Amino acid sequence: MAVAKVSLLDALHEHFGFDSFKGNQEKIIKNILSGKDTFVIMPTGGGKSLCYQLPALMSPGVALIVSPLIALMKNQVDLIRSYSSKDNVAHFLNSTLTKAQIKKVRSDLTSGKTKMLYVAPETLTKQENIDFFKELEISFIAVDEAHCISEWGHDFRPEYRRLREMIEMINPELPIIALTATATPKVQSDIVKNLELRTPEIFISSFNRPNLYYEIRAKRKKDLVIKDIVKFIHQHKGKSGIIYTLNRKTTEELADMLVANGIKSVAYHAGLDSTTRAGRQDMFLHEDVEVIVATIAFGMGIDKPDVRFVIHYNIPKSLENYYQETGRSGRDGLEGICLCFYSYKDVQKLEHLMRDKPLSEREMGAQLINETVAYAESSVCRRKVILHYFGEKYEGENCGKCDNCLHPKEKIEVKNRAFIVLKAIQQLEERFGTDYVVNIITGQSNPQITTFQHDKLEVFGEGKEFDAHFWNSLIRQMMLEGLIEKDIEEYGLLKITAKGNKFIKKPFSIWFSLNHQFDESDGGGEDE
Ligand code: ADP
Numbered sequence: 001m002a003v004a005k006v007s008l009l010d011a012l013h014e015h016f017g018f019d020s021f022k023g024n025q026e027k028i029i030k031n032i033l034s035g036k037d038t039f040v041i042m043p044t045g046g047g048k049s050l051c052y053q054l055p056a057l058m059s060p061g062v063a064l065i066v067s068p069l070i071a072l073m074k075n076q077v078d079l080i081r082s083y084s085s086k087d088n089v090a091h092f093l094n095s096t097l098t099k100a101q102i103k104k105v106r107s108d109l110t111s112g113k114t115k116m117l118y119v120a121p122e123t124l125t126k127q128e129n130i131d132f133f134k135e136l137e138i139s140f141i142a143v144d145e146a147h148c149i150s151e152w153g154h155d156f157r158p159e160y161r162r163l164r165e166m167i168e169m170i171n172p173e174l175p176i177i178a179l180t181a182t183a184t185p186k187v188q189s190d191i192v193k194n195l196e197l198r199t200p201e202i203f204i205s206s207f208n209r210p211n212l213y214y215e216i217r218a219k220r221k222k223d224l225v226i227k228d229i230v231k232f233i234h235q236h237k238g239k240s241g242i243i244y245t246l247n248r249k250t251t252e253e254l255a256d257m258l259v260a261n262g263i264k265s266v267a268y269h270a271g272l273d274s275t276t277r278a279g280r281q282d283m284f285l286h287e288d289v290e291v292i293v294a295t296i297a298f299g300m301g302i303d304k305p306d307v308r309f310v311i312h313y314n315i316p317k318s319l320e321n322y323y324q325e326t327g328r329s330g331r332d333g334l335e336g337i338c339l340c341f342y343s344y345k346d347v348q349k350l351e352h353l354m355r356d357k358p359l360s361e362r363e364m365g366a367q368l369i370n371e372t373v374a375y376a377e378s379s380v381c382r383r384k385v386i387l388h389y390f391g392e393k394y395e396g397e398n399c400g401k402c403d404n405c406l407h408p409k410e411k412i413e414v415k416n417r418a419f420i421v422l423k424a425i426q427q428l429e430e431r432f433g434t435d436y437v438v439n440i441i442t443g444q445s446n447p448q449i450t451t452f453q454h455d456k457l458e459v460f461g462e463g464k465e466f467d468a469h470f471w472n473s474l475i476r477q478m479m480l481e482g483l484i485e486k487d488i489e490e491y492g493l494l495k496i497t498a499k500g501n502k503f504i505k506k507p508f509s510i511w512f513s514l515n516h517q518f519d520e521s522d523g524g525g526e527d528e
């Protein structure tokens with residue numbers, strides 16, 4: 001191939017002015033240039049774009065780059081053009097172009113001037129475009145933000161699922177490079193299967209963000225949480241930060257509260273019109289405000305390198321979201337503090353939001369939520385849990401940069417108490433939820449309990465020396481341990497798992513750190 005004559009490093013220097021490759025870039029680029037399918041998993045800021053841009057510039061024909069967001073597409077194209085002397089080296093094709101603009105793009109493509117064409121997945125579904133692409137010389141297809149393919153990812157887009165079908169129509173032989181900044185093992189296998197990647201070479205960079213500090217704080221009364229947040233921000237005066245909340249109303253309330261406390265702050269959510277949103281985003285980027293209080297609507301494509309803290313007022317609905325959102329701090333490699341206020345009430349709120357969804361979605365959602373609960377209530381190094389979630393092993397015992405490593409929690413042996421929980425569930429024939437089971441264990445009678453004569457059960461009141469918070473926490477940790485589970489179909493009924501039955505037959509020693517303060521919250525705002 002003509003490509004081999006120029007060294008990769010020379011090409012890098014010529015096109016981008018960089019002197020060396022970052023991380024896996026060189027290996028990835030070689031793999032693409034050899035025409036093989038490639039899968040790149042690299043955290044944000046790792047330099048993914050260059051992995052397809054350089055080979056696109058070096059290969060005959062044009063590379064098609066599938067990207068989910070029209071706004072990002074334009075930024076990317078502008079950026080490439082700023083590196084190159086020729087404007088037509090990169091184009092995008094989407095619904096925002098006029099007829100005349102489309103004509104120009106097509107003529108640049110036909111004449112072979114364009115090396116990169118950014119397309120939205122919708123563009124590929126149009127037959128006229130497919131017919132046009134069929135006639136072009138295409139070097140390869142890059143699928144950016146490939147996690148959008150998977151329902152297990154944090155940003156599922158159904159149209160991404162049809163990409164393979166479109167590629168088949170254009171040219172089934174085309175090499176594919178899939179790229180994403182986030183992929184759990186489950187999402188990874190979804191991507192490989194769905195795009196039908198042919199024995200792809202997979203390049204995974206570490207997800208560890210060593211400069212980020214992770215901490216979970218118990219979320220108690222709302223005014224206390226706000227006091228806590230205000231105090232924290234005052235301690236970091238003049239620094240940029242993001243606060244994430246679950247709903248729109250809370251963003252406004254919190255922002256007002258911060259302003260009242262002398263902190264320059266605005267709210268941001270999808271309910272605001274686009275001009276207001278863009279204005280507030282700019283205020284944040286230009287540091288006219290210190291803190292932006294936002295829903296998940298804020299973030300995609302925002303690249304402010306010196307965000308010094310991310311506070312979660314509510315626990316997000318998956319660890320993936322948590323990683324992405326906390327990941328917006330410390331992009332410059334300097335300090336990034338990630339605080340999350342956690343209460344089990346917020347988890348119930350997340351569960352409640354899913355109540356009308358179809359069963360399969362509810363099951364999936366419940367599993368994702370359980371993983372965040374496990375994270376929040378765990379006494380293991382936070383970094384270790386996060387990296388484990390992304391299929392990566394954190395070597396080392398103590399990261400020195402998370403609350404659990406800096407302030408290890410006390411643990412107690414709970415074999416006998418776990419046994420009481422299992423006995424109660426068993427005697428209730430697995431037909432009741434947590435609250436009911438806890439009432440039985442603590443011996444709290446109510447009309448329903450007396451009607452069913454459950455106050456006559458042997459286990460009734462057997463655990464009354466501990467309060468309901470204790471038992472709630474224990475039950476959650478037993479769920480995380482896999483001894484019991486919540487039935488999703490019959491919403492919330494506690495069931496004993498195979499492991500739990502084994503435990504009943506032959507109890508073994510278990511140690512739990514009991515975080516019962518997570519139950520003491522008033523919910524911290526009644527966000528729906
Ligand atoms: P990602 O898409 O993975 O978030 P980008 O492609 O936006 O990352 O790259 C992040 C930054 O790193 C960009 O500013 C880019 O110009 C820079 N960069 C990429 N590759 C190199 C390199 N080999 N040397 C120096 N800087 C690089």
Ligand code: ZN
Nearest residue numbers: 381399402405
């Ligand atoms: Zn740690």
